[in-house]
Amino acid sequence: MTTSRGHVIVVGAGIAGLSTAWALTRRGFRVSVFEQGAIPNPRASSYDEHRITRHAYGTLEGYAYLMPRAFALYETMFRDIGARHFLPGSVVYFLRDAVDWYEPVSRTMTALGKSFFDIPLAEIPDRFPMVETQDLTRVVETTEGGMLFPIRILTDLTVWLGNNGVTFHSDARVSDIDPEAGTLVANGETHRADRIVIAAGAWVNKLTPLVEETVVASRQAVFYLSPPAEYVEAWKTVPVMIDLGTESGTYSLPPKNGTRLKIGDHVFTRAGDADGDRIATEADLARLNRAARLAYKDFGRYQVIEKKICFYTTTRDDSEEFQVKPWAGKAWVVSACSGHGFKLGPLIGDSVAAAIGGERSDAETMRLTAGRMTPEEAAALG
Numbered sequence: 001m002t003t004s005r006g007h008v009i010v011v012g013a014g015i016a017g018l019s020t021a022w023a024l025t026r027r028g029f030r031v032s033v034f035e036q037g038a039i040p041n042p043r044a045s046s047y048d049e050h051r052i053t054r055h056a057y058g059t060l061e062g063y064a065y066l067m068p069r070a071f072a073l074y075e076t077m078f079r080d081i082g083a084r085h086f087l088p089g090s091v092v093y094f095l096r097d098a099v100d101w102y103e104p105v106s107r108t109m110t111a112l113g114k115s116f117f118d119i120p121l122a123e124i125p126d127r128f129p130m131v132e133t134q135d136l137t138r139v140v141e142t143t144e145g146g147m148l149f150p151i152r153i154l155t156d157l158t159v160w161l162g163n164n165g166v167t168f169h170s171d172a173r174v175s176d177i178d179p180e181a182g183t184l185v186a187n188g189e190t191h192r193a194d195r196i197v198i199a200a201g202a203w204v205n206k207l208t209p210l211v212e213e214t215v216v217a218s219r220q221a222v223f224y225l226s227p228p229a230e231y232v233e234a235w236k237t238v239p240v241m242i243d244l245g246t247e248s249g250t251y252s253l254p255p256k257n258g259t260r261l262k263i264g265d266h267v268f269t270r271a272g273d274a275d276g277d278r279i280a281t282e283a284d285l286a287r288l289n290r291a292a293r294l295a296y297k298d299f300g301r302y303q304v305i306e307k308k309i310c311f312y313t314t315t316r317d318d319s320e321e322f323q324v325k326p327w328a329g330k331a332w333v334v335s336a337c338s339g340h341g342f343k344l345g346p347l348i349g350d351s352v353a354a355a356i357g358g359e360r361s362d363a364e365t366m367r368l369t370a371g372r373m374t375p376e377e378a379a380a381l382g
Contacts, residue, residue: 004028004029004030005027005028005029005357006029006030006193006194006195007029007030007031007032007193007194007195008024008029008030008031008032008193008194008195008196008197008356009031009032009033009034009184009191009193009195009196009197010024010031010032010033010034010196010197010199011034011035011174011177011184011196011197011198011199011200011207012033012034012035012044012198012199012200012201012203012334013033013035013039013040013041013044013154013158013168013170014040014041014044014045014046014047014154014199014201014345015046015150015153015154015341015342015345015346016046016199016201016334016336016341016345016348016349017033017035017197017199017200017334017349018033018040018154018157018158018161018345018349019077019157019345019346019348019349019350020197020199020334020348020349020352020353021033021161021166021349022077022080022157022160022161022346022349023346023349023350023352023353023354024353024356024357025161025164025165025166026080026353027353027357029353029356029357030165031161031165031166031167032166032167032168032169032191032193033161033166033167033168033169034169034172034174034184034186034191035168035169035170035171035172036171036172036173036174036203037170037171038170038171039158039168039170040151040154040155040158043278044201045201045202045310045311045312045313045337045341046150046154046201046341046342046345047150047151047154047310048150048151048310048342049149049150049151049224049253049259049260049262050147050148050149050150050253050256050257050259050262051147051148051150051253051342051343052091052145052146052147052148052240052242052251052253052343053067053070053071053074053086053145053146053147053148053342053343054067054091054142054145054146054240054343055067055068055108055109055112055114055142055144055145056091056093056105056108056109056116056142056145057104057105057108058100058101058104058105059100059101059104060320060340060371061104061107061108061371062370062371062372062373062378063340063344063371064104064105064108064109064112065108065111065112065373065374065375065378065379066344066347066368066371066373066378066381067112067343068112068378068379069347069378069381069382070343070344070346070347071144072382073346073347073350074086074148074346076346077153077157077346080160081153081156081157081159081160082156082160083152083156085148085149085152085153085156086146086147086148086149087146087147087149087256087257088144088145088146089145089146089147089239089240090141090142090143090144090145090146090239090240091141091142091145091146091239091240091241091242092119092128092139092140092141092142092238092239092240092241092242093139093140093141093142093241093242093243093244094131094136094139094241094242094243094244094245094295095136095137095138095139095140095244095245096135096136096137096243096244096245096246096248097137097244097245097246099244099246101244102138102140105140105142109142111375114142114143114144115142115143115144116140116141116142116143117140117141118138118139118140118141119139119140119141121133121136121138121139124136124139127238128234128238128241129230129231129234129297130227130231130234130235130238130296130297130298131241131295131296131297132248132294132295132296132297135245135248141239145239145240146239146240147240147253147256147257147259148342148343149257149259150342169186171187172186172187173186173187174186174200174207175188177196177198177207177208177331179196179208179327179328179329179330179331180328180329180330181330182194182195182196182329182330182331184196193330194330195330195331195332195356196330196331196332197331197332197334197352197356198327198331198332198333198334199334199336201274201311201312201313201337202217202218202274202311202312202313202337203217203274203275204313204333204335205217205313206274208327208331208333210325210327210333211323211325211333211335213316214315214316214323214335215313215314215315215316215323215335215337216270216313216314216315216316217271217272217273217274217311217312217313218268218269218270218271218272218311218312218313218314219269219271219272219276219284219309219311220264220268220269220309220310220311220312220339221264221280221284221285221288221307221308221309222262222263222264222288222307222308222310223262223263223264223285223288223292223302223304223306223307223308224260224261224262224304224305224306224307224308225260225261225262225263225302225303225304225305226260226261226302226303226305227261227302228298228301228302231298235254235255235261236254236255236256237254238254239254240252240253240254241254243291243295245291245294245295247290247291247294248291248294248295249265249266249267249291249295250263250264250265250288250291250292250295250296251263251264251265251266252295252296260305260306263288263292263296264288265287265288265291266339267287268312268314268338268339270314270316272311274311277309278308278309278310279309280307280308280309284307284309285307312337312338312339312341313335313337313338314337314338314339315338320338320339320340321338321370321371321372322334322335322336322337322338322341322344322348322369322370322371323335323336323370324336324348324351324352324365324366324369324370325366326355326362332352332355332356334348334352336348336369348369351365351368351369352365352369368381
């Protein structure tokens with residue numbers, strides 16, 4: 001790429017920031033990435049062994065319609081970096097309570113032409129021997145999902161970006177951003193660009209007031225586990241599992257492709273400071289521990305390998321809509337998390353790059369990233 005379309009600074013080297021840098025680089029922009037730690041940063045929300053990707057999205061139907069484009073952009077990224085860090089598979093949902101989940105999923109999966117079907121409850125003990133069957137009311141399997149491997153994606157994407165002209169500023173603490181002038185101060189030095197993209201994850205409110213009334217940092221905890229001997233082989237074969245029970249709600253990623261068994265929950269604390277400690281306390285893990293004991297048999301016999309703390313941003317309400325907005329004349333703020341940001345990272349990055357490149361209006365970009373496009377509009381994305 002011999003001719004630059006302009007210089008864009010990206011603040012943050014998680015999946016949102018690096019995906020934005022990737023999409024801008026592919027469009028011919030000169031890109032600089034500023035990150036307060038290493039690149040990739042082990043303290044980032046994105047830095048993890050595996051994450052779920054799926055088409056079933058419950059009541060967030062607008063995001064379901066974006067998933068075909070999200071999958072396609074990941075495949076483009078994988079071709080660029082030369083590795084497909086994705087294990088395709090189904091995602092199985094365990095329902096125990098009356099939750100508003102099946103009807104919207106049935107609607108969106110049917111519209112997308114994706115397969116989903118009930119698993120008879122009588123088959124659960126044989127196929128999922130680790131699952132607590134008491135109070136199960138329905139089990140639904142959805143196809144064409146699977147697991148992404150974030151650390152590997154971020155690492156290879158960083159290498160690709162460096163090989164394609166991106167300038168990295170690691171250990172660069174950004175202290176001030178002027179969205180009108182297109183300048184920022186990092187480690188006391190002023191830098192200038194045509195556009196600035198703030199993709200700072202759980203630190204976003206420390207850099208801009210634009211979304212602070214809408215999003216908040218959230219301290220989250222997960223377990224990495226070694227299962228009891230009688231469940232080891234079963235865990236090697238099961239797909240991603242999500243328990244939708246009110247009290248038993250958990251998500252589980254099996255130990256495949258060199259990863260560990262991980263169990264977490266989708267319950268946000270909406271508390272904590274991303275600069276705080278990462279030492280998991282009993283209080284951090286209390287809700288997850290209770291839920292896992294209801295979702296899985298013999299959970300007290302699982303060995304805890306790691307109790308991990310990370311920080312997300314999430315909406316202050318329950319909308320879980322990404323906040324991707326222009327800020328003054330020369331900046332964009334990208335807050336794309338709420339526990340479902342990694343699977344949509346390349347889509348969000350590509351959308352912001354398209355807006356900067358003049359391919360899509362600001363208003364359309366905000367509608368897209370908030371999951372508010374119609375099925376027809378989402379399908380037209382390609």
